[in-house]
Amino acid sequence: MTRDSDALVRIQVTPNRSLGTRGFVWFIGLTAGFLALPMVAVVGTMVLWGLLPFMGAALWGVWYALNRNNADRARLREELTLSRDQMHLTRYQPRGAPLTWAANPYWVQLKLTEKGGPVEQYLTLSGGGREVELGGFLSPEERVQLHEDLHRVLARLR
Numbered sequence: 001m002t003r004d005s006d007a008l009v010r011i012q013v014t015p016n017r018s019l020g021t022r023g024f025v026w027f028i029g030l031t032a033g034f035l036a037l038p039m040v041a042v043v044g045t046m047v048l049w050g051l052l053p054f055m056g057a058a059l060w061g062v063w064y065a066l067n068r069n070n071a072d073r074a075r076l077r078e079e080l081t082l083s084r085d086q087m088h089l090t091r092y093q094p095r096g097a098p099l100t101w102a103a104n105p106y107w108v109q110l111k112l113t114e115k116g117g118p119v120e121q122y123l124t125l126s127g128g129g130r131e132v133e134l135g136g137f138l139s140p141e142e143r144v145q146l147h148e149d150l151h152r153v154l155a156r157l158r
Contacts, residue, residue, distance in 0.1 A: 009153050011080040013146065015073050015137040024066060031062055076137065082153060089125065089132060103127030105157050112147045123147055 019027070035055045042048045072094035081088045087105040092098045108127035114120070121140035124131050134150075135143050 008084065008157070009080075009082040011082075011146075011149075013078040013080070013135050013138065015076055016139070017070065017073050019066065019070065024070075027066070028059070028063055032059055035059060078134065080134070080150075082157075084157065087125070087127070089134065101125070101128065101130060101132045103130075105154060108154065110147065110150055110154060112144065121147075 035058060039048060039051060039055065042051065075092060075094045078089065078091045082105055085104065087103050087108050089101045090098050108125055111124045111126065113122040119136060121143040123134045123143045123146060125134055135146050
């Protein structure tokens, strides 16, 4: 949470990115090694040349999927700005236009559904005629912490 001159509180929520560059290199290297292990049996035969393109395609597919996931997670974020007269949430998607929601913070209802929601500890904001999910990409513990922080901030405004 940060404070600035226009807003009382500004919160930026981003997903965790657990696989760094070093981990990526290790994973691709181990995957290549495990894919090459069965190929040892066919070294020196024509079968090796038939299987090699499929091994390369499989390795490229894993590399592409991990890179795409990493890039998408880097672009995904939610920004919540809270002032005395307006609460504004913007969700920046990996692809597509940002989604926005705004309401008067006095009328906003913060709800944490422990079980029975789409995810465990489902966190929503209701107001302005809509209900929006907050922090869907966070862990359940992080959503509980975010709920506590937002509840405290909203209580100070009322």
